Amino acid sequence: MTQTITAGQLLNERDITFMLYEWLGAQDLCARPQFAEHSRETFDAALEIYSRIAIDLFAPHNKKGDQTEPRIENGMVSVIPEVAVALAAFCEAGLMAAAQAPAHGGMGLPVLVERAGFAWLMAANPATAGFALLTIANVNLLLANGSPEQIEDYVGPMLTGRCFGTMCLSETQAGSSLGDIATRAEPRPDGSHRLFGTKMWISAGDHEVAENIVHLVLARMRDAPLGARGLSLFLVPKRLPGSASDGGERNDVSVAGLNHKMGFRGIPNTVLVFGDGSWQPFGEPGAIGYLVGQPGQGLPCMFHMMNEARISVGLGATAIGYAGYRHALDYARQRAQGRAIGNKNPSSRPVPIIEHADVKRMLLAQKAYVEGALALCLYCARLVDEERTAETTGERHTASRLLGILTPIVKSWPSQWCLEANNLAIQVHGGYGYTRDYNVEQFYRDNRLNAIHEGTHGIQAIDFVGRQLSLHGGAALGSLLDRMRQTASAASGIGTARLAEFAVALSGVIERLTHVAAKLVSQPEPAISLANATPVLEAFGHAVIAWIWLDQATAIGAAGRESADDFYRGKLQACQYFFRWELPRVGALIDAVERGDATVAAMTETWF
């Protein structure tokens, strides 16, 4: 079941190099004091470590992890041993701390470079990468909200891989609606709390990959109000510090069961019970938890992690889509079937299927989706660096606003369209793609998760329409549309007919979206806006990806590289595909929205 996968079957290194250095100016970040000790060489060397570890240690067990689901043995969850080996190498290389400041033992890499590197791991094995992803998010949350002691006790061990993290929000009755969370936190005289309740869907909720697990748990303190405002955040270690002889006393957290998933099978998904008395730390039932941040601030603290997690979900969706595309491309170059149109000689050799127009169409669509999505994810990662290190407060604010409004898009667009890329990758493989002998069916199953977790597609749409569009009096939207306009004008300034055509198309869409947004914000009947929120999110998503494509094409044009080699020719062709075949979808999506169509809103439950 161990597989040999090449780098070229996962991502295109040249594409990453192009995006980082020719488009997003990663090297320019080195002029900032935070990144002064870096250079393009250190970035490249770091990326090389990610891709090596991805290929040597993550990719080979991706299929095995899928086919060997985690099991519960003696109340403990076990995963295949390759997971621990891969994660140990990841930590030893310092990758868990890659983007952390040197003060925390980190390398201080820009988030842009770190996420580009992480994409290799997600493409190679999204399930195993998930352990690291959650832990990195936990570290960031604790650094932002934890007490000095919590940081001291847990951040170090997480960065060195002695301890892994989880996020425990969902409960069976509280998925999208976190305000309904019922887990209780009871205060104890020493300032700690005891937690009681059941969490559903907890990824990496139990395993023996590391010595300890840190659960970050949303729970309601005694007398806290109902709803989201009543939630506080607690740090609940699986093993408690400074107790028992054998590596820490067990906290009262136990696994009630595993969820059996469609994909992402290599990472256990658990039902976790807190405080049912399975373990009695210090002679008493109840899971010991330590408050993180202020009481009642659980959700805002968690959202610190969630926003980052949402970019990562988009990146994960992109990476799986990208790997599917690269697999399909490889296959299409090798699979011989049929003959060129007009060749009636049955004894002639069949051609590789990449020569068939419809296969080319499917590959080009995948290329346009996955490279567009990767560009958006890296653009957002660059915004995180801007938000943290841009010179002026004004620039940092703008970055922060842009990031806010792009977050639902960077989460949802790749989840939808890179899944579609995986669908097309199966199609390119024909019948073979539908079998488990090939990898693409697993990619599809794995990627299907991304539209569900970290806030479903529908919830992203509601956030986008109900909140982001009108945030700061519409200033966030204004910043986004401004950026898009700037790109359109830069593109028309390049002076080629092709870029001018795209600039006109994008400008037209920007004007329509401006109009639609204004209409939605002033919509007297929010029920209609909500009913039409998903098409609005999807329309903005397509427009944003078109903008991101045009921005890259403009960078290529400005450098005079349109036909420098096949890489650039391919980029521009994919951009053209997106503008001619995908962008027109925006019109269809918003026509009905613009009319304030109430078909969905008016549909009644009993009419089904």
Add this chain to the structure above:
Amino acid sequence: MKILVAIKQVPAHDSRLFIEPTGEWIEENDLGYEVNEPDAYALEAALQLREQHGGEVIVMCAGPARVSSTIREALAKGADRALHIEEDDLRHWDNLSVAQLLAKAAQTEQPDLVLTGLQSDDLGFGQTGVIMAELMGLPHATLAMSVEVVDGRLRVKCELEGGWFQYVSMPLPALVTIQSGILRLRYATLMGIKRAKTKEVRKITPAELGAAGEPGITLRRIYAPHSLKQTQMLAGSVQEQAAQLVEKLKHEVRVI
């Protein structure tokens, strides 16, 4: 102990290769590069010897500016310093002239031990290390599976055919060419990358070394291997066909 490791940068093994219009070499524009695989093991062997016996590990690499990424990687894995022999047009050098170049560069360091990979992934001559040893007047062993220093002498386990091994003992200084896959390779670390920035990379040119690069071998043309399918129909009874098949597998294809 001062160990010098000769490493070569080669096209990444999963590259798609295209032949240049002149037919003399592959298109290099869009290629990714990596360290030659056996050389990575030579470096690992050197790092482990240093861990056991102390001393220093110096990597030496000839090639254009792009090889600096391979040098940096070796430094990030733990080599102490490096020697970059700057030559943009190495493709026109044959293995004798490259070995002369490397031998001259190596002599500037007076190492106790020189390690090279067994052969290169791109050209596959398997000659460079051996010629270097001859030129430097060093005892050498090839196809090494392990290298130990015992009582100031080198004990090398070499691979023979058919699962046989040979142990050779030789005095230092010496040169050994290393087989792939003999050890677990370490990964560079982010800390290592940081440290590598402050390590010395000495640059030197063939002219400074007095190496001329007059090739005795000229690469005229390269070809992609043709894959041919030839179908032969076997006649006779099933037994006869099976016998013919066995014959062919034994003597024509030589796989059994």
